[in-house]
Amino acid sequence: MTSADxxxxxxxxxxxxxxxxxxxxxxxxxxxxxxIVALLGSNGAGKSTTLKAISRLLELEKGELxxxxxxxxxxxxxxxxxxELVRRGLFHVMEGRRVFEDLTVEENLTAATYADxxxxxxxxxxxxYEYFPRLYERRDGLAGYxxxxxxxxxxxxxxxxxxxxxxxxxxxxLGLSPLFTExxxxxxxxxxxxxxxxxLLVEQNAAMAFAVSDYGYIMETGKIVLDGPTDxxxxxxxxxxxxxxxGGHGEEENKSFRDVKHYKRRKRWLS
Amino acid sequence: MDWLFFSEIGLAGLxxxxxxxxxxxxLVLIYKATRVVNxxxxxxxxxxxxxxxGFSAGLALPIWASIILAILVTGLVGGVVERAIIRPMLGESxxxxxMITIGLxxxxxxxxxxxWGANPQRLIEFMPKDPIFILDAxxxxxxxxxxxxxxxxxxxxxxxxxxxxxxxxxxxxxxxQAAAYSMGINVPKVFSSVWVLTSMIAAGxxxxxxxxxxxxxxxxxxxxxxxxxxxxxxxxxxxxxxxxxxxxxLIETYAGAYLGGxxxxxxxxxLLVVVLVIRPYGLFGTHEIERL
Numbered sequence: 001m002t003s004a005d006x007x008x009x010x011x012x013x014x015x016x017x018x019x020x021x022x023x024x025x026x027x028x029x030x031x032x033x034x035x036i037v038a039l040l041g042s043n044g045a046g047k048s049t050t051l052k053a054i055s056r057l058l059e060l061e062k063g064e065l066x067x068x069x070x071x072x073x074x075x076x077x078x079x080x081x082x083x084e085l086v087r088r089g090l091f092h093v094m095e096g097r098r099v100f101e102d103l104t105v106e107e108n109l110t111a112a113t114y115a116d117x118x119x120x121x122x123x124x125x126x127x128x129y130e131y132f133p134r135l136y137e138r139r140d141g142l143a144g145y146x147x148x149x150x151x152x153x154x155x156x157x158x159x160x161x162x163x164x165x166x167x168x169x170x171x172x173x174l175g176l177s178p179l180f181t182e183x184x185x186x187x188x189x190x191x192x193x194x195x196x197x198x199x200l201l202v203e204q205n206a207a208m209a210f211a212v213s214d215y216g217y218i219m220e221t222g223k224i225v226l227d228g229p230t231d232x233x234x235x236x237x238x239x240x241x242x243x244x245x246x247g248g249h250g251e252e253e254n255k256s257f258r259d260v261k262h263y264k265r266r267k268r269w270l271s
Numbered sequence: 272m273d274w275l276f277f278s279e280i281g282l283a284g285l286x287x288x289x290x291x292x293x294x295x296x297x298l299v300l301i302y303k304a305t306r307v308v309n310x311x312x313x314x315x316x317x318x319x320x321x322x323x324x325g326f327s328a329g330l331a332l333p334i335w336a337s338i339i340l341a342i343l344v345t346g347l348v349g350g351v352v353e354r355a356i357i358r359p360m361l362g363e364s365x366x367x368x369x370m371i372t373i374g375l376x377x378x379x380x381x382x383x384x385x386x387w388g389a390n391p392q393r394l395i396e397f398m399p400k401d402p403i404f405i406l407d408a409x410x411x412x413x414x415x416x417x418x419x420x421x422x423x424x425x426x427x428x429x430x431x432x433x434x435x436x437x438x439x440x441x442x443x444x445x446x447x448q449a450a451a452y453s454m455g456i457n458v459p460k461v462f463s464s465v466w467v468l469t470s471m472i473a474a475g476x477x478x479x480x481x482x483x484x485x486x487x488x489x490x491x492x493x494x495x496x497x498x499x500x501x502x503x504x505x506x507x508x509x510x511x512x513x514x515x516x517x518x519x520x521l522i523e524t525y526a527g528a529y530l531g532g533x534x535x536x537x538x539x540x541x542l543l544v545v546v547l548v549i550r551p552y553g554l555f556g557t558h559e560i561e562r563l
Contacts, residue, residue, distance in 0.1 A: 055453060057449055057452060057453055060361065060448065060449050060452070081457070081459075082452040082453060083452055083455045083456060083457045083458070086453065086454060086455035087455055091453075091454070092453045093453075094449065094450060094453055098447055098449070098450035098453075099450075100442065100443050100446040100447060100450065100451075101446060102442070102446060102557050103439065103442055103443060103446065107439050107442075107443075108443075110436060110439045111439050111440060111443040111451065111454060111456060112454040112455065113436065114436075114440060114454065114455040114456045114457070115454055115455030116455070118436070158454055159454075162454060162455060
């Protein structure tokens with residue numbers, strides 16, 4: 001997607017782990033200001049790696065950005081440490097929620113105040129509790145005892161404390177019930193709407209992701225294979241079959257599971 | 272039963288307990304921030320005492336300057352150690368770093384032996400010599416003042432960590448380094464400040480311990496008793512270090528006085544076994560949260 005002044009612009013990045021395993025092979029994408037952009041792909045496609053490359057958490061996992069450029073707010077992220085990027089306004093909500101289990105809910109939020117001026121950050125506690133009343137009820141309880149959905153709320157709440165320009169969300173639906181997933185996604189849409197926060201959303205739950213996002217990218221084995229506005233993607237035959245689970249179009253209607261042979265139908269974008 | 276003797280032994284026990292608590296504080300702080308038990312803490316303590324001797328006896332500087340310089344230099348060593356050999360291990364498993372600290376202990380012993388020799392030495396007397404009497408019980412002035420200093424420092428840290436935001440940053444870093452990093456906490460800075468700070472505490476404790484019992488390159492064994500203290504108190508509890516420090520100090524001194532010196536270690540390690548059986552996380556340690 002091209003826009004004049006995107007909040008996040010990734011150009012042809014390549015990431016190699018341990019100097020041996022290449023995970024990203026020339027990936028490019030961009031997030032316009034104020035938009036929600038979805039990044040879909042199957043397991044191992046490199047979605048999380050993409051996010052870690054952006055937030056520079058890659059260095060903790062012996063990953064290296066070999067080539068390409070990542071521009072956040074018009075400036076390269078190359079010289080920044082992860083905590084400096086957060087202070088510049090880029091917040092990465094990691095996969096699996098990663099709350100501090102033996103800290104209370106409120107202390108978890110306090111930990112995120114390091115991203116901003118302390119007084120400003122403290123003011124946003126109320127905002128978080130307004131979005132997530134459930135967290136307010138349990139603010140003095142240990143985060144480790146929250147349910148999965150509440151932990152995801154806390155993870156997003158910590159992001160709000162930091163008042164970021166963009167939030168990178170890594171699989172917020174992971175391990176949540178459909179009900180919780182829906183709640184989380186409606187709040188994501190609300191935050192985007194009311195706070196104007198841009199989001200890059202990594203998901204396996206394509207239907208959910210498309211429901212809230214403006215633009216979508218689909219990646220496989222380390223690069224983008226398809227992209228477009230979400231309404232176009234939703235009507236794409238391949239996307240419907242492989243990501244939205246609507247079954248093959250045209251060829252064999254009403255096929256039973258016995259007849260499903262995935263290898264017969266090649267994805268059109270793999271040449 | 273001679274109650275005067277009993278209470279005098281008790282006071283002496285309190286004194287050594289205060290020093291245990293102080294050194295335990297250093298161990299607990301590092302563990303709280305990095306989830307690593309720093310096995311070299313006894314050796315850092317020893318280094319601090321030797322550096323003090325170097326300044327006070329070797330260069331004949333005034334006592335107060337020597338104390339400050341010794342604490343600063345040892346803090347600097349802690350910072351260099353963190354930067355050079357602990358920082359590259361960021362993101363590695365805690366057990367690898369634990370092994371490194373064991374090696375670090377040996378290296379420090381070697382360095383001190385090269386510079387100052389392997390023989391035990393005495394520090395310059397610097398504490399007031401007037402005997403202290405509490406009611407009728409006599410307390411060695413060295414032990415008394417050492418306890419006082421240790422109690423003040425430990426108390427200060429207890430208060431600071433109740434109120435200060437840095438305590439949260441410390442525990443967050445310990446809980447999940449990557450997550451702490453991802454929300455704006457400067458993880459490398461937390462690491463180096465903790466190493467500098469705990470090395471300074473250890474140096475202070477080393478000067479106190481050394482001024483009571485003299486110094487030698489193998490006084491790092493003291494770290495082992497402190498390890499018992501923090502395990503009994505709970506590895507991540509400052510209050511635990513204080514209470515367990517005093518408890519271990521008392522038990523050790525009473526065992527030494529009434530049963531004989533060879534029972535000192537026996538008594539402390541029996542305490543360790545009993546506590547671990549009843550409370551595996553220590554008296555005040557945090558239980559791991561198991562979510563199903």
